[in-house]
Amino acid sequence: MLIVRPVRISDLPAIERLALASGVGVTSLPANREKLFEKLQRSISSFESEAIADIDAGNDYYMLVLEEDGVVLGAAAIASTAGFDEPFYTYRNETLVHASRALKVNNRIHALTMCHDLTGMVQLCGFFCEHPSQPYAAELLSRARLMFLAGQRQHFGRRIIAEMLGVHDVAGQSPFWDAIGRRFFNMDFPQVEQAFAEHSKTFVAELMPPYPIYVPLLPDAAQHAIGQVHPAFEQPCRILTREGFEADQYLDIFDGGAVLTAEIDRLFTLNNNDCLPVEISASLPDSAEDMLLANTLCSEFRSAVGKVAVVDGVAWLNPDVARALDLACGQSVRISPLQGE
DSSP: OEEEEEOOGGGHHHHHHHHHHHOTTOTTSOSOHHHHHHHHHHHHHHHHOOOOSOGGGOOOEEEEEEEETTEEEEEEEEESSTTSSSOOOEEEEEEEEEEETTTTEEEEEEEEEEEOTTTTSEEEEEEEESOTTSTTHHHHHHHHHHHHHHHTGGGSOSEEEEEOOOOOOTTSOOHHHHHTGGGTOSOOHHHHHHHHHHSOSHHHHHHSOOSOEEGGGSOHHHHHHTTOOOGGGHHHHHHHHHHTOEEEEEEOTTTOOEEEEEEGGGSHHHHSOEEEEEEEOSSOOTTOEEEEEEESOSTTOOEEEEEEEEETTEEEEOHHHHHHTTOOTTSEEEEEOOOOO
């Protein structure tokens, strides 16, 4: 049975394997043992700090893993504050107006302006699933983060973001980076992604121009890459889009991939979940159906997909599902409808 749970230090070899398999672009899963170990320690500390008085005070980071029969198959995370230690840089996708009253000219020009508008927002990050086609695997891993967030709502802010991997060629090169970033950094795209994963985006602010970049001046390949999503991220993008995320205004500064944004309290999972008392039975009513499930704990959080029958405000689970979620009769379970592909 697939379950999602908080990461443990003993998961480090598995997380290293996932980091290598994820390739270039998933910068929150760097192929660097020391950096991954730091992330695991930070996550464990965040899960253990259940009483957080002020959402503005936290640099909290929660990493969850997808597990089946003791084997880790995926990872995904929530950062409570994007850019806690430094600005969270993106390009703002906008239109500038150039006008001359004397010449009676009024031109609207597509431009990209570096900004840190999204600094301080909640961020979904570090998503990678080894077997995304396995039934419900990708949806469970992605949405389990929102089930956790729903149970710990007071610890998070109002808006949420998620960066999508942009377009790369078969050699891992990005036409967007080649047209813009390479002119200011003597680095290939994989090199700059690795530098960001191991350090930060501060060097971008130090070397990139702060002035608007006029899109019509870029090569066609770079223009076509703006706001596009890498094929490997199409499924995660669909899951988040169904949740209510939108790709409207912001782009990744390296590969031009879409940065999705949303109001947390308008997301599907936040608006379509119930917290109900549990009863356990080996025989469930015929009305039982597969649902997204989660317990209401923090450091012992568990989420899974399982059969549940709701009868008179009580959630009936079979013993295997209750055991996977670490639930006993009388405790509470959070349930939400599955969306599927």
